[in-house]
Amino acid sequence: MSGRISFLLNGEPRSIGDVAPTTTVLEYLRGAERACGTKEGCAEGDCGACTVVLGEPAGDSIRYRAINGCIALLPQIDGKLLLTVEGLADGAALHPVQDAMVAADASQCGFCTPGFVMALFAFQHGGEAAHADAVHEALAGNLCRCTGYRPIVAAAERIAGTADQKFAALEPTLGAALAALPRDDLALAHGADRFFAPTSLELLLALRAAYPEAHLLAGGTDLALLVTKEYRALERVIAVTRVPELQRVVSDDTTLTVGAAVTYTDALLAIERHWPSLGLMIRRLGSRQIRNVGTIGGNLANASPIGDMPPALIALGAAVTLRSLTGARELALEDFFIDYRRTALRPDEIVEAVRIPLPRAAELFRTDKVSKRWDQDISAVCGAYRITRAGDRVTDARIAFGGMAATPRRAPLCERALIGRPWAEATIEAAVAALDQDFLPIGDWRASADYRRRVAGNLLRRLWLETARPDIPLAVMAL
Numbered sequence: 001m002s003g004r005i006s007f008l009l010n011g012e013p014r015s016i017g018d019v020a021p022t023t024t025v026l027e028y029l030r031g032a033e034r035a036c037g038t039k040e041g042c043a044e045g046d047c048g049a050c051t052v053v054l055g056e057p058a059g060d061s062i063r064y065r066a067i068n069g070c071i072a073l074l075p076q077i078d079g080k081l082l083l084t085v086e087g088l089a090d091g092a093a094l095h096p097v098q099d100a101m102v103a104a105d106a107s108q109c110g111f112c113t114p115g116f117v118m119a120l121f122a123f124q125h126g127g128e129a130a131h132a133d134a135v136h137e138a139l140a141g142n143l144c145r146c147t148g149y150r151p152i153v154a155a156a157e158r159i160a161g162t163a164d165q166k167f168a169a170l171e172p173t174l175g176a177a178l179a180a181l182p183r184d185d186l187a188l189a190h191g192a193d194r195f196f197a198p199t200s201l202e203l204l205l206a207l208r209a210a211y212p213e214a215h216l217l218a219g220g221t222d223l224a225l226l227v228t229k230e231y232r233a234l235e236r237v238i239a240v241t242r243v244p245e246l247q248r249v250v251s252d253d254t255t256l257t258v259g260a261a262v263t264y265t266d267a268l269l270a271i272e273r274h275w276p277s278l279g280l281m282i283r284r285l286g287s288r289q290i291r292n293v294g295t296i297g298g299n300l301a302n303a304s305p306i307g308d309m310p311p312a313l314i315a316l317g318a319a320v321t322l323r324s325l326t327g328a329r330e331l332a333l334e335d336f337f338i339d340y341r342r343t344a345l346r347p348d349e350i351v352e353a354v355r356i357p358l359p360r361a362a363e364l365f366r367t368d369k370v371s372k373r374w375d376q377d378i379s380a381v382c383g384a385y386r387i388t389r390a391g392d393r394v395t396d397a398r399i400a401f402g403g404m405a406a407t408p409r410r411a412p413l414c415e416r417a418l419i420g421r422p423w424a425e426a427t428i429e430a431a432v433a434a435l436d437q438d439f440l441p442i443g444d445w446r447a448s449a450d451y452r453r454r455v456a457g458n459l460l461r462r463l464w465l466e467t468a469r470p471d472i473p474l475a476v477m478a479l
Ligand SMILES: Cc1cc2nc3c(=O)[nH]c(=O)nc-3n(C[C@H](O)[C@H](O)[C@H](O)COP(=O)(O)OP(=O)(O)OC[C@H]3O[C@@H](n4cnc5c(N)ncnc54)[C@H](O)[C@@H]3O)c2cc1C
Pocket: 044, 045, 046, 071, 215, 216, 217, 218, 219, 220, 221, 222, 223, 224, 240, 260, 261, 284, 285, 286, 287, 290, 293, 294, 295, 296, 297, 298, 299, 300, 301, 302, 306, 307, 308, 309, 345, 349, 350, 351, 352, 376, 377, 378, 379
């Protein structure tokens, strides 16, 4: 077990012992390192001013991904390379991403600029083309209040698909330095605070049993906000992200199984292949910075009534595997959510994986989210529908909504109004009327109760229109 956090900061080794485990990467950089290029705007993962890049070994090379330093806890970067804006330029010679920003006049006050530069560094290293969707996706997690986005997009287009010669030359050295970092179980102590990052399932379960009151930590995109927004002390934290069993994406003829600690970024392609609309939903979830660390396991365990994954996974008939030292059990996801932010997870259990049945023939699946903004916004209403038809008749329907009740859940009356009926406008109108009986949504600052009810019904109407009138362009973004 290691009691120190080891990482590389812009290539230089760091080994940190006595630090509060809930110190954020941003606090550490601006405090202990006096590396003030990385800014704090919102401290909740929304603005991107704090964007830094994490490098991790990937085969013979290094994989670079942008994250939000404001909601990353320092122990989460153990074993990794942390790149900040201070590490890009070579003396007076700017990095090509910085050159592109200058050439495109993409900075005014400069507050957001280091965050954009780091997001663009990761974009350049991702090897994506200068396609508008790719640029949009790469930059959706960064806000600029004064320059306007057109020049920043122009900077992204300049560097898309280009090589980074400086970092290509540095790769062997950085790779060797990364490989030399300790990869042990982490057990940090600071005053009364304890932070564990076990590397085996056995140790994770033993720690869970020993500390049932501890907070489990995956990407921290929900949990870290308790620290940065509610100023809560998290005395015991157990990270689940280093356990290989929780990091797998496995598929067979009938099921796709996604480990609870797999990030959205890593799960995306496997999910999108089978369910394009769920893929699109993931591409809209948070920002790339959020998806690079956030996990589906965290989204389920967090049990928010407005999380984006539960409605889709409930409609798809997914099940969660819950594990403790005494063994594993599987639960239909719809039975996992028992009340507002309460799940069926026992104190000694963790979520190990989610198992999703693969699509069958004649199955229509869609999931939709209505929020005030396209990206980086939580749903007002999130709906998901799996409809099976034989000829023009509906033989099965699983419909689930988020934002309509204290938990994400199915719409049984609406489903009943569809099953056995023709897939026709009159059936849809009856199903919309039934949906009104299924839920009594609340009104809040995101949306009024009436808006939620109308939107839910309209989403169902839109699904029908998509199949009945494919000539009408309904999608905001193509699947
Ligand atoms: C800027 C921003 C934008 C966001 N946008 C969206 C959005 O569009 N849609 C959306 O649905 N969510 C959104 N979120 C919320 C969040 O990103 C997701 O809920 C994400 O999936 C949480 O995953 P995580 O790995 O970060 O979880 P964490 O924050 O690490 O954990 C979340 C909860 O799950 C528990 N937990 C984690 N892993 C396990 C496990 N294996 N077993 C048991 N318990 C576990 C933790 O103890 C904690 O209670 C956003 C968050 C931010 C900060």
